[in-house]
Amino acid sequence: MATPATDMQSRIADIIGRLTGPGGRFEIAAEDVLGARIPVIRHRGRRVGDLLTASRVWGDRDYLVTTDRRISFAEHLDTVAALAVALRDRYGVHKGNRVAILAANSPEWVMAFWATQSLGAITVGMNSWWVAREIDYGLQHSRPSVLIVDEKRARLLDELDTTGITVLTTENDLPRLVTEYSGAELPQPEVDEDDPSVILYTSGTSGRPKGALHSQRNLLAVVDYFRFGDAFAAEMSGHNYDDSQPVPLRCLLTSPLFHIASLHNLVVPRLATGSALVLNQGAFDIETVLRLIERERITNWGAVPTMAGRLLEYDGAENFDLSSLTAFALASAPSSIAFKDRLRERFPFARDALVDSYGLTECSTAIAVATPADLNRSPGTLGRPILTVNLEIRDPEGVQVPDGTEGEVCVRSPFVMLGYWDDEAATAAAITPDRWLRTGDYGIVEGGELRLTGRRSDLILRGGENVYPTEIEQCLDEHPDIAECAVLGIPHSDLGQEVAAVVVVAPDSTVTEEQLTEFARERLSYFKVPTHWRITTESLPRNATGKLARRAISF
Structure with missing residues (x-):
């Protein structure tokens, strides 16, 4: 006799099979990607900028919300079109040029990103916590033609040589340009799916930050992963998934926009699904965040463990209505079993919503995800590889080791970056000729589930x-x-x-x-x-x- 657990497993397998099998909305097929055969979604987009055009259908729904602003999809699209044409016609930004953004989280950061993407240019997300010396390195390394800054960071440029770089401020220049170019049509240049899209900096073992170069394919693969997740959730609840209808999620964005957690995994996919992003601006303050969750009826929050720790420490959390939260993810840093247990004990929403994951900037999104059921059954697991991710544990010679044997975590997928910007040696050391990424992390796979045994040696x-x-x-x-x-x-x-x-x-x-x-x-x-x-x-x-x-x- 089948048990409830086996019945559930059978149902899950059936839904995944229908969604990803032949003829399914997310049918998976092996195709050539940069010289390697890897699994991809057959019916996919090819250009990040097309997501903007498609977003007009969401009309007056909220896209970007802050404590004091509310911007609809339609307003966002019109603003992005005006800014994109201004960047192109006034400042000569075209396909392949770099536009760097050095600013705190704001709607203008998001709009500058999308304006760059609509031109087929490369957005350079610079770390807003950098000091002048680090900023200088980022500018010399990425060589942007335009740098978009907020006023606070603009003051750091006084001691730097920005010759040849147009500097625009989010507070003054961007609003002026949007007004001047109001009514402009969104540009639509020809772009290949393996053309570069974004550079995000990650600390380097050699002492200098490295620029992870992500492609159009990388970002669009993340979009399809989120769409698949939405479709799976709908099917599990007994509804048919229809991607022409908006997904009524309200997602809290608390990590910096120069991180994949916020940019690739919130800003990009949620434009495609018609879902709202609620931005926490300024330094992380738990009371402000709790007020946003209550006021905006937040459904999804991806927090780093430090933020979740602030939540545990805050005595007045029970005074806020957090019942809208149905998805609560820990990411960006390891968290202990005991820490997750404390979250579940304290907050009812965490008992059924808490998930954990493992990912890297170099991989655009999660590599593996542990669901609430995974964590309850096997505390400490990081779950199974996500859709289209191949994961192997390898020895120092690059040979796959048997289950239960420790080795280096290696992955291959449409999420893996093109390489490191302007650093052939680092790219060759990280990515094999057949497109396997050596993460530098060590772990074990047992029963298909990943556990890390050690982070990168010195990290x-x-x-x-x-x-x-x-x-x-x-x-x-x-x-x-x-x-x-x-x-x-x-x-x-x-x-x-x-x-x-x-x-x-x-x-x-x-x-x-x-x-x-x-x-x-x-x-x-x-x-x-x-x-x-x-x-x-x-x-x-x-x-x-x-x-x-x-x-x-x-x-």
Whole structure:
């Protein structure tokens, strides 16, 4: 006799089979992608800009909402068309040119992104927490023809050479251009699905941020993944999925727009599905977020564990109506089993809505997702690979290992980036000739489910931000009193990890922790600045080849 569990598994398998099998809306077929045969959605879009044209059908529905603004799909489209034509006709932006955005989250950030996409240009999402030195590197590396900034970041440009770059502010220049070009028709240039679309920066093990270059295909594959999820949810609830009708979700956006969590996995797919995005602006404040959830009847929230930790710490959360939340995802950083248990115990919505996932900037979206049922059955799992993702665990020689054996997580899918912008060596090291991405993370697959056993060897995960020690060490090495140094991640109850530094100085040095902090603060984003220091005159431990023995360093 079939059990309820097997009946449910059979139903799930039947729905997935109908949606992804021959003739299904999300039929999967193997096709050539950049020289490799990989599974893709057969009936798919080819140009990100086409999503804009199609969005007019959503009319007066909310697309972008803030605490004090409400922008419909129609208003958004008209604004984007005007801005796109202004960028093209006034500033010469065309297919393949870079337009960089350096600003805090705002509707203007989103509109600038879409205007760039409608031209077939490449949006460069620059980290809004960067200091002047880091901004200079990003500009020299990506070489944008236009830089869109908010006034706060514009002040950081005074000490930089921006010759040849048109600088436009979100507060003044963008509204002026939109008014001047009001009524313009949306551009529709010819674009191939493997043409570049976006550059997002991710910290690099070599010390410099690397620009993950995403294609039109990458972003559109994310759209189809979300559409598939919406279709699956509709079928599970007994409804037929119709993608000509809007999906009535209201999604809270709390991560920076220069992250895939917000840009690729909210801004892009939810334009396509007619769903609302509610933007939290400014520093993360849990009371403001709770008010938005209650006022806007938020249905979906993807939070980094640090944000969820703020939720747990806030005494007044029970005073807000959070009953609208039906999807609550943890992403961008690992979270413990005990942490998830505390969320479920405290908040009723988390008991049936909490999901966990594993992904990388280089992969555009999640690689694997653990559903609430997965987490209840197997705490600590990161679930199964998502639609069209092939995942293998491989040994150091690149050979797949048996289930239950630890190795490097490698993935191949239509979500994998084209490569690293202007960095052939890093691209070759990360992506094999047959398009497998070496993640640098280590894990085990058992029963089809992934568990991570170790993050990238040196990576520090601070509040959802990736911090690589090498970049900080190279910065500290510039200090005249420092002979050598090592940067480590140490546990932190709220942030997951924070940055600590061991610095070796000469016996007669009088440098202080305060002076080192100020030195680092002038050169690095705040989240990279060490908060703990150990100043010593003893040399750091090294192995037989002279390489730093990082694991032998204690703090």
